[in-house]
Amino acid sequence: MLEYTPEVARATADLQERVKDVIPSVEWPVMAPLIHAINELKKAKNAVILAHNYQTPDIYHCVADFAGDSLQLAIEAGKTDADIIVQAGVHFMAETSKLLSPDKTVLIPSLEAGCSLAASITGEDVRRMKQKYPGVPVVTYVNTSADVKAESDICCTSANAVNVVEAMGVDRVILLPDEYLAKNVAALTDVEVIAWRGLCEVHERFSGEEIRQYRESTPDLVVLAHPECHPDVLAEADYAGSTSSMIRYVKEKRPARVLMVTECSMSDNVAAETPDVEFIRPCNLCPHMKSITLQNILESLQEMRYEVTIPADVAERARRAVQRMVDLGAEGRDFADGVKAAVTVESRASLGPVVGVSG
Ligand code: 13P
Ligand code: SF4
Numbered sequence: 001m002l003e004y005t006p007e008v009a010r011a012t013a014d015l016q017e018r019v020k021d022v023i024p025s026v027e028w029p030v031m032a033p034l035i036h037a038i039n040e041l042k043k044a045k046n047a048v049i050l051a052h053n054y055q056t057p058d059i060y061h062c063v064a065d066f067a068g069d070s071l072q073l074a075i076e077a078g079k080t081d082a083d084i085i086v087q088a089g090v091h092f093m094a095e096t097s098k099l100l101s102p103d104k105t106v107l108i109p110s111l112e113a114g115c116s117l118a119a120s121i122t123g124e125d126v127r128r129m130k131q132k133y134p135g136v137p138v139v140t141y142v143n144t145s146a147d148v149k150a151e152s153d154i155c156c157t158s159a160n161a162v163n164v165v166e167a168m169g170v171d172r173v174i175l176l177p178d179e180y181l182a183k184n185v186a187a188l189t190d191v192e193v194i195a196w197r198g199l200c201e202v203h204e205r206f207s208g209e210e211i212r213q214y215r216e217s218t219p220d221l222v223v224l225a226h227p228e229c230h231p232d233v234l235a236e237a238d239y240a241g242s243t244s245s246m247i248r249y250v251k252e253k254r255p256a257r258v259l260m261v262t263e264c265s266m267s268d269n270v271a272a273e274t275p276d277v278e279f280i281r282p283c284n285l286c287p288h289m290k291s292i293t294l295q296n297i298l299e300s301l302q303e304m305r306y307e308v309t310i311p312a313d314v315a316e317r318a319r320r321a322v323q324r325m326v327d328l329g330a331e332g333r334d335f336a337d338g339v340k341a342a343v344t345v346e347s348r349a350s351l352g353p354v355v356g357v358s359g
Contacts, residue, residue, distance in 0.1 A: 120198030
């Protein structure tokens with residue numbers, strides 16, 4: 001049984017100070033022993049915790065060695081000297097870490113940490129898309145399984161999607177599986193985009209009308225939106241970009257009042273570092289991200305579970321697609337308003353019955 005001893009209080013005092021505005025002090029005696037135990041075990045086992053920006057402040061500020069968006073986490077996974085990577089994020093992020101760090105042990109603390117986008121498409125769906133659109137390059141959002149990445153020419157994230165699409169050097173690409181991201185990318189480029197009917201269950205819940213209501217009731221509101229939102233939402237936003245670009249915007253510009261149209265833990269994480277900014281918080285939680293807790297991070301390090309493995313033939317092809325994205329380097333342009341280019345949206349139903357798609 002872990003206890004809040006004077007030694008634990010002393011060892012975690014700096015961390016408590018960092019999160020004092022977002023974690024009530026009555027909760028600290030329960031969290032601190034777990035935080036202390038995780039940080040000690042990390043040192044003993046030469047492990048790192050890579051956390052996504054949607055993790056809760058106790059994880060993001062108190063046990064993570066590195067926190068970032070999907071692109072930054074992928075790059076960091078390829079660079080770390082640690083023997084063990086604990087992914088405080090969702091399964092596709094852990095798979096991406098394993099692809100870029102094949103010799104390391106990669107652990108995901110919860111088997112519930114999926115993603116509605118990753119679940120929307122299979123490797124077979126991609127093979128059928130390639131059969132329908134022969135020769136059209138496939139750009140795949142990292143929010144997908146290794147099987148889907150293995151069928152792709154290159155990956156992208158919300159931070160670089162426009163650049164990756166344009167770097168293909170063609171006038172038509174398949175961009176899978178997020179329909180709204182594809183439409184938001186198409187708004188910024190002349191490249192014709194063929195999309196897939198996949199959605200993020202968190203971002204699809206926001207509407208342009210909801211954002212207009214927030215603007216009417218809150219003077220001087222600055223609205224930042226993630227590009228997994230509907231194009232109507234981006235049209236209402238002052239800025240749109242990856243989770244880390246949104247955080248950078250708040251830290252640099254210090255708006256008096258801000259609405260981050262994305263998963264709600266983001267606001268708590270930034271609020272801990274920007275007490276002068278007021279956050280308006282519509283709360284849409286990602287249940288997959290929230291399945292990661294201090295308790296299961298500790299258990300994952302103690303019991304070395306749940307190890308992420310990828311069959312060698314799939315890993316080799318998937319790694320090529322991720323590495324090609326990383327090698328392209330740097331982030332891309334921010335997202336603009338409206339939809340300029342035409343987008344064709346395909347789905348399993350629109351592709352019709354399966355005929356002769358080889359694996
Ligand atoms: P970012 O790459 O912008 O962090 O987004 C990942 C994600 O899952 C958003 O829902
Ligand atoms: Fe997937 Fe959406 Fe959760 Fe991100 S927020 S992990 S895209 S379900």
